[in-house]
Amino acid sequence: MEEYNVIICGVGGQGTILASKILAQTAVRLGLNARIGETHGMSQRGGTVISHVRMGSRIYGALTPEAHGDLMLAFEPVESLRYINYLKKGAYIILNSHPIIPTSVNAGLATYPSFSEILSKLKEITGNIVALNATEIARNSGSIISLNMVIIGAATKVPNFPLPKEELNKTIEELVKPRFLEVNRRAFEAGAINV
Amino acid sequence: MVTDDKVGKVELLMGNHAVVRGAIEAGVSVATAYPGTPASEIGDLFSEIAKKAGIYFEYSTNEKVAFETALAASWAGLRSIVSMKHVGLNVAADALLSSTYGGTDGGMVVAVGDDPSCYSSQNEQDSRYYARFASIACFEPCSPQESKDMTKYAFALSEKFKLPVLLRHTTRTAHCSGNVEFGEIVKEKKSPSFTKDRVRKAVLPANAYKLHPDLIKRFSELSVEIENAPFNSLDLHGEIGIIACGISVNYVKEALNYEKISDVSILKLGITHPLPLSMIKSFLNSCDKILVVEELEPLVETEVKKIAFEMGKNVKIYGKDLLPRTYEFTTGIVHSAIVKFLNINPKDNFSGNAAPLEIIPPRYPVLCPGCPHRATFYAIRRAFPKGIYPSDIGCYTLGIQPPLNAVDTCLCMGASIGIGAALSKFLPEKIVATIGDSTFFHAGLSSLANAVYNGSKATIVLMDNRITAMTGQQPCPSCGLSSLGEPETPILPEKIAEAMGVKYVRIVDPMNLKETIEVFKEAASLNETAFIVARHICALIDKNKYVQVKVDPNICNGCMICVKAFGCPALIWDDNNKKVVIDESLCNGCGVCIEVCPKKAISRKEQ
Numbered sequence: 190m191e192e193y194n195v196i197i198c199g200v201g202g203q204g205t206i207l208a209s210k211i212l213a214q215t216a217v218r219l220g221l222n223a224r225i226g227e228t229h230g231m232s233q234r235g236g237t238v239i240s241h242v243r244m245g246s247r248i249y250g251a252l253t254p255e256a257h258g259d260l261m262l263a264f265e266p267v268e269s270l271r272y273i274n275y276l277k278k279g280a281y282i283i284l285n286s287h288p289i290i291p292t293s294v295n296a297g298l299a300t301y302p303s304f305s306e307i308l309s310k311l312k313e314i315t316g317n318i319v320a321l322n323a324t325e326i327a328r329n330s331g332s333i334i335s336l337n338m339v340i341i342g343a344a345t346k347v348p349n350f351p352l353p354k355e356e357l358n359k360t361i362e363e364l365v366k367p368r369f370l371e372v373n374r375r376a377f378e379a380g381a382i383n384v
Numbered sequence: 385m386v387t388d389d390k391v392g393k394v395e396l397l398m399g400n401h402a403v404v405r406g407a408i409e410a411g412v413s414v415a416t417a418y419p420g421t422p423a424s425e426i427g428d429l430f431s432e433i434a435k436k437a438g439i440y441f442e443y444s445t446n447e448k449v450a451f452e453t454a455l456a457a458s459w460a461g462l463r464s465i466v467s468m469k470h471v472g473l474n475v476a477a478d479a480l481l482s483s484t485y486g487g488t489d490g491g492m493v494v495a496v497g498d499d500p501s502c503y504s505s506q507n508e509q510d511s512r513y514y515a516r517f518a519s520i521a522c523f524e525p526c527s528p529q530e531s532k533d534m535t536k537y538a539f540a541l542s543e544k545f546k547l548p549v550l551l552r553h554t555t556r557t558a559h560c561s562g563n564v565e566f567g568e569i570v571k572e573k574k575s576p577s578f579t580k581d582r583v584r585k586a587v588l589p590a591n592a593y594k595l596h597p598d599l600i601k602r603f604s605e606l607s608v609e610i611e612n613a614p615f616n617s618l619d620l621h622g623e624i625g626i627i628a629c630g631i632s633v634n635y636v637k638e639a640l641n642y643e644k645i646s647d648v649s650i651l652k653l654g655i656t657h658p659l660p661l662s663m664i665k666s667f668l669n670s671c672d673k674i675l676v677v678e679e680l681e682p683l684v685e686t687e688v689k690k691i692a693f694e695m696g697k698n699v700k701i702y703g704k705d706l707l708p709r710t711y712e713f714t715t716g717i718v719h720s721a722i723v724k725f726l727n728i729n730p731k732d733n734f735s736g737n738a739a740p741l742e743i744i745p746p747r748y749p750v751l752c753p754g755c756p757h758r759a760t761f762y763a764i765r766r767a768f769p770k771g772i773y774p775s776d777i778g779c780y781t782l783g784i785q786p787p788l789n790a791v792d793t794c795l796c797m798g799a800s801i802g803i804g805a806a807l808s809k810f811l812p813e814k815i816v817a818t819i820g821d822s823t824f825f826h827a828g829l830s831s832l833a834n835a836v837y838n839g840s841k842a843t844i845v846l847m848d849n850r851i852t853a854m855t856g857q858q859p860c861p862s863c864g865l866s867s868l869g870e871p872e873t874p875i876l877p878e879k880i881a882e883a884m885g886v887k888y889v890r891i892v893d894p895m896n897l898k899e900t901i902e903v904f905k906e907a908a909s910l911n912e913t914a915f916i917v918a919r920h921i922c923a924l925i926d927k928n929k930y931v932q933v934k935v936d937p938n939i940c941n942g943c944m945i946c947v948k949a950f951g952c953p954a955l956i957w958d959d960n961n962k963k964v965v966i967d968e969s970l971c972n973g974c975g976v977c978i979e980v981c982p983k984k985a986i987s988r989k990e991q
Binding site for chain 2: 200201210213214217222223224225226227228229234235236237247248249250251252254255256257258267268270271273274275276290291292293294295296297298299300301302306310313314324333
């Protein structure tokens, strides 16, 4: 494989960093060249976050060039729009439909767009959008903290997604604390089923 | 994992963790750090593994002490590494710039994280200038593999020429994870021994005078060695050349790949100070025009132009005329410079279709739900409504956001007290300086002494959340934990203030809002330095389980004071019912909003 670029975006605290680590660590175990690009620190305090996961023989840097992303895992609806410039035309999007309202909206300084408005903007780039209430699925699986597993589970159903489900499962076992493993496995399976 | 003695094993490692692996492979004995994004994970990983790996590690109280501790280890013949963010190097610069005169003994690496684009910093200074300033080598990795390999190599180089070596990450290389192949670990550690050599180790004027020529000699010998070092490479493919420095080589390779261009000569520079003179000369001899690709300042570009001038070569050298001098690069930015440089029609497109900004609400980082700083700021705004609020570096800098609006200045570590104490003497307004516990020990002690000694009238609020929160919850001297997380006697800031002669010293729990506001109001009536410790544990490490709160919709009248003055992210405005509701996935049950609500509509849930 020459190049596969995943954009993972959401809100600080949603578990995007672990999600990117699960993908990249799986890729490395499979012998692929991989990179994660992310920022820590200030941006983690409930701010907008983005991680790039890149795989393949042709990639060098940690950042996906604009208009070169193959897949977006959007943990929060409006955050998908913020980083849509990274996607190729026809890229795939796994979209969590559950919003987290920014304080700017709460304080009346901005408005949160409707879900249909978000979808119609995304459709200008791609029709390959899978929307699901991943937050709800995570909660039903036992914990809202397993949101990242639901979304990775859903990603395994994307055509040409380069990481096999059983290999991702192995990495989840490596990286998740034993006492949370059961809930996370359940969420991962639930994500794959709900697509 | 990072300590595994398996040569050839390939692991996914973050750049910062790869530095730790490189140091372990080089047989490092001592590691020191002051946490700061993007360099924090170096110290954090050392803290985790130090005991098992037989390494001495400490979070020093600031970067200067961290540097001195690592230098002392080096003088004891041990290999040492010190890590810090770029602005930390300004704090350590005093020690660095004189340490080179007498030089080091055991190999010493200074790992610094620059922050182009100011992701988590107050400036985007280019720390490579320090390497020039101090006459030391500067390594700039382009991948986690290089972060490891360069660190290991740097120890040996440092030892050979008795100079510290600068390993310069940027946010992008520090926080980039990638494949790293493990190398051999040096098993035998040196035993410490100190050789008295007062000419080298006591840089009195007479000694420094003698040592400066020796520094220049050692550095020029190091420059010769660099000619044969790995990490720089020359790839000649015709008369058009690109010099790619550090991380930029990734963007250059990707841009050329996407354009399917292979007939361009590339000089990859992983070591950007000193430059490999003969390599650059042969590049200048082979090329008619050259583009220098480097983030931030035109340091290499200027040097290459100088070398071309001295050679009398008429080569057109481009750099900052085609590339920006601010912010980090991307493949797209470098691609567009290469397109102009080569004068070609691009095949690939690097500007994606962005959604219109006006429909995307901004999402700034905010203080966490249950953060004690929010309560402290709220109390400050009530007690000092017309005050001026100098603040400092940490989570609490987020108090600048609406609705708190409780941070008016932020400059550098410790400046809240320096600026605040001075303003209190020049202005009629009440001045309230806010500073965190770790920042206080880093650079606030001497400023507090100055405030008292030179007659400040400011109220200084020590926001003590028992941890260095912003950078990842590292311990600090007041939190009762050692650098390795073991119990330790805390140093209490209130005792320090008393010892320094502050007469009004109080301790409050900001979650007790009423009492906190009363104490602040009392401080506001004074005409002298007041020192108030607002002490409550960081919400991220608080192990207590609180009962969440609820809003009674029959009592809530939608006044929105809780949202508009307090602004906890768990308080959500329900526009349909014109009432406030609690987001249960966010509320941590601190209960401060119960006191904030004038209608008493918020209460704890039944247990």
